[in-house]
Amino acid sequence: MQAMPNKKEQEEAKREKAWDPKERWKVLQETIAWMEANLPPEQKRNRPRVPKQF
Amino acid sequence: MNIDRVLQSLAKNEVDYLLIGGVNFLLRHAPEITYDIDVWIADNPKNLERTVTFLKSINAEWGATEDDWKPVPDTTTWLTLQPVFCLTSPIAAIDIFREVKGLENRYDVCKAAAIAAETASGVPFWALSDQHMLEAQLALPVNQQKSQRIEVLNKAIKNASDA
Numbered sequence: 001m002q003a004m005p006n007k008k009e010q011e012e013a014k015r016e017k018a019w020d021p022k023e024r025w026k027v028l029q030e031t032i033a034w035m036e037a038n039l040p041p042e043q044k045r046n047r048p049r050v051p052k053q054f
Numbered sequence: 055m056n057i058d059r060v061l062q063s064l065a066k067n068e069v070d071y072l073l074i075g076g077v078n079f080l081l082r083h084a085p086e087i088t089y090d091i092d093v094w095i096a097d098n099p100k101n102l103e104r105t106v107t108f109l110k111s112i113n114a115e116w117g118a119t120e121d122d123w124k125p126v127p128d129t130t131t132w133l134t135l136q137p138v139f140c141l142t143s144p145i146a147a148i149d150i151f152r153e154v155k156g157l158e159n160r161y162d163v164c165k166a167a168a169i170a171a172e173t174a175s176g177v178p179f180w181a182l183s184d185q186h187m188l189e190a191q192l193a194l195p196v197n198q199q200k201s202q203r204i205e206v207l208n209k210a211i212k213n214a215s216d217a
Binding site for chain 1 (some may be wrong): 055057058080085086089099102115117119120123132137138139140142143144145146147149161167173174175
C-alpha cells in the first residue's frame, strides 16, 4: 500500500474532479450548517451579542 | 443534519469505527474548518461488509479514477486495495481509512481508549481519544501538521492528567 499522506492527497484530488459541482455546493452548505450547529454557544457566529434584558 | 445522518447510519449498520480528523476535533474541542468526515474502520472482513452496506445506504460513490466514478460496488474487494478512500455522497463527503498514520496496527488499542460522545442533536458516536489524535497529528510531516489542533490537544491532555 502507498504512503498515506500522498495517497490521501491523490484521493482528495480525484474526488474534487469527480464530484458534481451542484451536489458539492449543496453538501458543503449542509456541512457548514451542521458545523455551526455543533459549535459551543460562545463560538457560534450568530449568537446574541447583547444581554436579553436590553 | 447531514453528518448526524452519517453517524446514525454507521451505528444502524453496526460498523466498527472511530471518528477521527477535523469533525472529531470540532465536536470535542474547538472550531476547525473541514468539509469531510473522516472515519477509521476496523479492518476485518465482517466489518468491511458492514462498511459497504453503510456506504450503499447513503448512496456513496467512488472510482479508481475520476472517469470511473460510480456507486460503490456491492463486494468488499475494492475496499482492500488501498489504505484510504475519499468518497462522495448526497449527504456528505466521507473519507474511509483502513489505516491511520502514526497509529498503524493499533485500531483495537485506540477503540479501547475511544470516547463515547454525542453531537449537538444527541447522535452518539465513537471518537478517537485526544492522546491518539495527538499521536496521529505528530506522525504527519511538519508542513501538514495543524499547530492549533496540537496545542489544544496538548492542553486537554494536560488538564485531564492534572484533574
